[in-house]
Amino acid sequence: MARPEDERVESAPRRTRRRPVPVELAAVLALGVGAYQLFHGIEAVLENESSSQFAEGAVDAALGVLALGIAVAIFRLRHWGWVAFMTWALIGLTHQLLRHFFYNDPDYLSMALDTLVVFALTPLDVQLAFGIRAQPLVVLEHAERDSGELG
Amino acid sequence: MQNGIPASSADLEILRAFEPIVRYTKGERFYPMDVEPYVRASSLWVHAPDGAEQELVAEGQLTLDRLVEPRDAPFGSIFYLRFVHPLDLQESARALASARQLDKRQHSEFRAGVGRLTRGGLLPRIGDGLFSLSLLLRGNVPGATAAFAALKYAKIREHEGRLVYQGRVVRQSSWTICQYWFFFAYNPWRSGFHGVNDHESDWEMVTVYLYEEDGALAPEWVAYASHDFHGADLRRRWDDREELELVDGHPVVYAGAGSHASYFRRGEYQAEVALPVPRRARKAAEALSGFWHTRLGQGDAHSKQPLRIPFIDFARGDGLSVGPGQQHEWTPNVIDDTTSWAREYRGLWGLYARDPISGENAPAGPMYERDGSPRPSWFDPLGFAGLDRVPTPPREIDALEGECVRLESRQQELGEAIERRTADLQELGVRLQSMQGSPHLAPEAGALETEVDVRAAEVRSLRRERSENDAVLEGLRLRIERRRAGEVGDPRAHIKHAAAPVPESKMRFDHAAELWASISVSLLLIGLAVLILAAPGNVWAETIVLVLAFVVGESVLRGTFVRTVNRLAVLAALVAVVVLFVQFWKLTLVALLAALAAFLLYQRLRELRA
Numbered sequence: 001m002a003r004p005e006d007e008r009v010e011s012a013p014r015r016t017r018r019r020p021v022p023v024e025l026a027a028v029l030a031l032g033v034g035a036y037q038l039f040h041g042i043e044a045v046l047e048n049e050s051s052s053q054f055a056e057g058a059v060d061a062a063l064g065v066l067a068l069g070i071a072v073a074i075f076r077l078r079h080w081g082w083v084a085f086m087t088w089a090l091i092g093l094t095h096q097l098l099r100h101f102f103y104n105d106p107d108y109l110s111m112a113l114d115t116l117v118v119f120a121l122t123p124l125d126v127q128l129a130f131g132i133r134a135q136p137l138v139v140l141e142h143a144e145r146d147s148g149e150l151g
Numbered sequence: 152m153q154n155g156i157p158a159s160s161a162d163l164e165i166l167r168a169f170e171p172i173v174r175y176t177k178g179e180r181f182y183p184m185d186v187e188p189y190v191r192a193s194s195l196w197v198h199a200p201d202g203a204e205q206e207l208v209a210e211g212q213l214t215l216d217r218l219v220e221p222r223d224a225p226f227g228s229i230f231y232l233r234f235v236h237p238l239d240l241q242e243s244a245r246a247l248a249s250a251r252q253l254d255k256r257q258h259s260e261f262r263a264g265v266g267r268l269t270r271g272g273l274l275p276r277i278g279d280g281l282f283s284l285s286l287l288l289r290g291n292v293p294g295a296t297a298a299f300a301a302l303k304y305a306k307i308r309e310h311e312g313r314l315v316y317q318g319r320v321v322r323q324s325s326w327t328i329c330q331y332w333f334f335f336a337y338n339p340w341r342s343g344f345h346g347v348n349d350h351e352s353d354w355e356m357v358t359v360y361l362y363e364e365d366g367a368l369a370p371e372w373v374a375y376a377s378h379d380f381h382g383a384d385l386r387r388r389w390d391d392r393e394e395l396e397l398v399d400g401h402p403v404v405y406a407g408a409g410s411h412a413s414y415f416r417r418g419e420y421q422a423e424v425a426l427p428v429p430r431r432a433r434k435a436a437e438a439l440s441g442f443w444h445t446r447l448g449q450g451d452a453h454s455k456q457p458l459r460i461p462f463i464d465f466a467r468g469d470g471l472s473v474g475p476g477q478q479h480e481w482t483p484n485v486i487d488d489t490t491s492w493a494r495e496y497r498g499l500w501g502l503y504a505r506d507p508i509s510g511e512n513a514p515a516g517p518m519y520e521r522d523g524s525p526r527p528s529w530f531d532p533l534g535f536a537g538l539d540r541v542p543t544p545p546r547e548i549d550a551l552e553g554e555c556v557r558l559e560s561r562q563q564e565l566g567e568a569i570e571r572r573t574a575d576l577q578e579l580g581v582r583l584q585s586m587q588g589s590p591h592l593a594p595e596a597g598a599l600e601t602e603v604d605v606r607a608a609e610v611r612s613l614r615r616e617r618s619e620n621d622a623v624l625e626g627l628r629l630r631i632e633r634r635r636a637g638e639v640g641d642p643r644a645h646i647k648h649a650a651a652p653v654p655e656s657k658m659r660f661d662h663a664a665e666l667w668a669s670i671s672v673s674l675l676l677i678g679l680a681v682l683i684l685a686a687p688g689n690v691w692a693e694t695i696v697l698v699l700a701f702v703v704g705e706s707v708l709r710g711t712f713v714r715t716v717n718r719l720a721v722l723a724a725l726v727a728v729v730v731l732f733v734q735f736w737k738l739t740l741v742a743l744l745a746a747l748a749a750f751l752l753y754q755r756l757r758e759l760r761a
Contacts, residue, residue, distance in 0.1 A: 086716050093723035094699060100730055102692040108734060111727050118724035122717065132713060 020129055022120035023074060029117055030071035030085060038064025082121055082130040089117040155367035158327075166318035166329050166483055169359040169370055172401050172474030173333070174417070176408035176467045178254070178261025180301040180343065181353075183333035183473070185315040185484060186492060188307045189352070189500075190218055193232040198503050200227035210236065219495035230498025231513060234303065234336055234351045235296045243295030250298035253305055259470065261408060263345060263463070296502075297342040297349055304336045313482040314473050317493075317517065320485075321532060325543045327361040327368055328532045332486070332517045333411070337501075340409035340464075347410075347424050347462050348510035351501025354517060355411045357404055358532055360386075362543035371544060373402045374536035375413035376528060379422070383537030383645040387415055391642035394649075401475050407464040414466040418652020422462045466652075492516070497523040537645065544639075551631045558624050565617045569610060576606045664708040675701050 037060050044057025070088070073081025092114040100106035120126070127133040156168045175182070195208040195218065208217055210233075222230070238246065254260045317332040335353040340346030360372040373395060374386035387395040394415050396403035405414045414420060473479045486493055493516050501513025515521050518529045528535040542550045583603055586596040633640065643649075675698070682693045699719065706715035732739055 083713055083716070086713075086720050090716055090720040090723060093720065093727055094696070097723060097726060097730065098692045098695065102689065106730075108731060112731055115724045115727045115731070118720045122721055132717075 019075075019077060020123070020125050022123060022126055023077070023129060026085065026117055026120040027071050027074040029113060029120070030067050030074055033113070034064050034067030034069075034071055036064070037061070037067055040064070077129050079131050082127075082132055085117060086121055089114040089121075093118070155364075155369040158363045158366050158368050160368070162320040163318070163483060163485055165320055165327065165361070165368060166331070166485065167475075168368075168400070169329055169361070170316070170318070170401060170474060170481055170483070171331060171357045171359075171373075171404045172398055172472060172477055173404045173406050173413075174468035174472045175406050175470040176261070176465050177470040178259050178343065179406070179408055179470050180250075180254075180259070180297075180339060181304055181335045181337050181411075182308075182314050182471065183316055183355075184304070184307065184336060185311065185313065185482075186317070186334055186500075187215055188311045189234065189334070189336055190215055190232065190492070192303060192307060193234045193501075194236070195498075196231050196233055196503075197222075197224055198229040198231065198505075200225055215492045219491045229503050230496075231503040232352070232498070232500055233502055235299045235502070238293065238295050238299060242299070243293070246295045246299040246302060250301045253302065261344060261465075263465070294342060296351070297337060297339040300337040300351065301339070307336070314479050315482045315484055317486045318483045319487055319517075321487075323533050324539070325362065325546055326533060326538065327363065329359040329361065330528075330532060331357045331359075333357075334500075335411055338409060338411060340407070342409075344409035344465060345462070346464065347422070350504070350511050351513045352499075353411050354500070354514050355406070355413055356517070356528060357402070357413060358528075358536065359402065360533075360536070360538060362545060364545045370400075372536065372538065375404060375415065377412060377650070380648060380650065382535075384648050386536040386538070386645070388639075388642035390639065394643065398474075399476060403474075405466040405468045407466045408470075410464050412464055412466070414464075414650060414652075416466075416652055417468040418466060420464040420466060420650055421653045422464050424462060463653075486517075493518050548631060548634050551627055551634070555624060555627050555631070558620050558627070562617060562620055562624070565613055565620070569613050569617065572606065572610050572613065576603065576610055579603050579606065667705065667708050671701060671705060 041057045041059070041061025041064050044053055045061060047057075048054055066084075067088075070081050070085050074085060092110055096106050096108075096111040096114065100111070121130075124133065156165065160168070173183075190213055192210065193213055194206055194210040195213055197205050197207055199205065207222065207230075213232075224230070315334070317334065319330040319332065321328045321330070333355045335355070336351070338348070338350045338353040341349045356376040358374045358376075359370050360374070361368040361370050363369075370389045372386045372388055377385060389395065389397075396415070405417045406412070407414065407420070471478060474481060488494060496516060497519050499513040499515055499521065503513065504511040506512050512521060515523070515526075518526055520526050531539070533539040579599065580603060583596060583599050586592045586599070589596075678697050678701075679694060682690050682697065686693055702719065703712070703715060706712045
């Protein structure tokens with residue numbers, strides 16, 4: 001697919017890249033979430049009381065493995081790790097907010113954790129470290145270029 | 152000096168020496184014409200304040216002389232011409248079909264190119280839909296009018312093939328100003344090129360500013376009229392090769408397709424039109440947008456107008472080229488303040504469409520605005536391009552030196568005044584000191600202290616002025632030195648905002664994105680309708696999920712997935728913060744107080760240890 005602009009921005013060279021504190025926090029969160037999901041999933045699979053519980057457990061375990069993978073990617077400042085964890089947080093937040101507003105069945109702990117993840121991954125230095133955004137350029141031109149004009 | 156012609160030349164010769172070359176976009180249907188055949192083919196109407204329309208002179212009977220006949224009308228009346236009479240359904244269908252055939256015959260069909268709909272994103276596209284709907288409520292030029300106007304104009308061109316500009320030469324403050332006014336029978340930007348508006352008749356203008364040196368006139372600036380830019384931003388210096396294209400000493404203009412707007416560079420320009428929403432709603436949206444950009448660091452900081460609809464003005468220059476040495480040459484028609492059709496007819500030059508925001512109403516003539524007030528570009532052509540404060544190059548050094556002399560004299564005055572006032576101040580200071588230790592002089596000392604403060608402030612102000620003048624003088628002397636050395640400085644130093652064509656990489660999307668852009672808004676609306684019918688119980692939750700899915704899907708096609716996910720996540724996180732605070736405000740307050748206490752304790756303990 002032809003894309004008008006490549007979203008991936010060249011991140012800093014690996015040796016000089018430093019891991020911002022919020023990144024470590026986000027990675028620990030991913031690790032915690034992954035470990036919890038994996039443990040919960042394996043437990044459900046081992047209990048094996050019904051086929052639906054088995055399937056639910058398997059999905060949980062798979063999600064746990066994914067979260068652990070994301071945690072490693074976050075630790076290693078991988079671009080895809082940031083994208084995956086932000087998407088995860090968006091899905092989680094949407095789910096919890098819908099539960100809060102329309103179904104009266106929210107999980108506030110999940111909501112708080114996802115919120116924390118979003119705010120940990122959003123600052124400019126974090127996005128720069130992951131190569132999500134480019135370093136803002138110092139504008140030397142005197143003229144501010146504007147968009148077009150109307151006839 | 153460059154491209155000079157004798158200063159004693161007649162106005163027509165001066166106009167011809169610097170007349171622009173205008174390059175139009177393929178698909179353009181209307182070109183600059185003489186006003187006379189247009190008026191002959193139009194009827195004259197008046198719109199009364201009570202809304203009544205009355206035909207004053209029928210089509211075929213109107214001439215330039217009859218146009219300017221004095222006519223009485225109550226306050227609030229609007230005189231206007233009608234190039235196209237009201238069309239019935241049959242005439243409309245016939246006009247549309249014939250205009251299409253005409254385009255085919257002339258091989259001038261316009262192709263927007265893939266990506267026009269995709270450029271704005273889903274929300275601006277919804278805005279675009281609302282804007283189109285607003286045309287039903289606002290007055291607008293009927294759809295087939297453009298087609299009928301094109302056929303009528305084509306007929307006029309068969310008999311009267313000349314491409315005409317109305318040229319005017321005016322002399323102000325040592326500048327000789329050449330104005331080239333271009334009159335078009337119709338502006339089909341909306342109907343022909345997916346733009347903002349259509350209106351009968353159109354006026355565009357290019358101005359060349361000349362100065363006299365050694366008995367010859369030379370060009371220094373050129374300004375292209377624009378709705379979105381004002382003052383100095385309109386003009387480019389004659390030697391600015393990056394911005395201004397010249398062919399044999401003639402400036403090149405790239406005209407927007409349908410809009411006829413003038414651009415310095417070839418390309419496609421993205422224009423943004425604010426949605427017609429109430430002022431308070433717009434202010435609130437701007438405040439939210441500011442918070443989003445500056446506080447949360449989201450989106451493009453320069454995009455300040457959130458309620459906007461993007462439109463493209465295609466100034467490709469791949470169509471007809473008119474001007475000296477081109478496929479078609481100009482026929483000039485010299486006008487001035489005494490030209491009766493320009494001076495005496497204050498009405499609109501085309502249909503009054505009753506559009507309250509005026510986009511679809513025809514413009515007035517070159518001397519007047521739509522409301523009949525004088526047009527600044529006519530009565531103040533220097534101020535129009537911010538040149539009222541700029542001397543001609545030969546007078547610049549004199550002006551600089553004059554300013555230097557004035558400032559040096561002021562500096563001398565200031566030096567003397569500062570010396571004198573400082574001496575006075577010191578005398579007062581000594582007197583004040585002598586009062587110290589004498590309690591019975593307390594009231595006098597208080598009054599004196601106030602006076603000393605006032606005088607000290609005056610001296611401080613004089614010293615500041617002298618210091619500022621020093622800096623200004625330094626700048627003036629440097630400028631004189633550079634001018635004498637032949638340096639002319641940065642040709643774009645005066646520009647604050649300039650239109651730039653959108654880069655190709657941001658304009659072209661693939662066919663899948665274009666297809667999606669064409670159908671997405673309708674699909675979304677159908678989806679909502681289905682949800683309301685199929686699952687009325689959870690319609691809000693499902694609507695949110697549906698809209699989110701559309702937005703994310705759109706972002707994948709547009710290649711903006713990461714940015715979109717981040718923006719949506721930040722938005723959701725902000726809502727979650729509010730929800731969590733409302734649910735757990737006591738706990739949050741306790742946590743905040745505990746954190747504050749811990750922080751203060753840490754600070755104090757560190758201080759204690761130190």
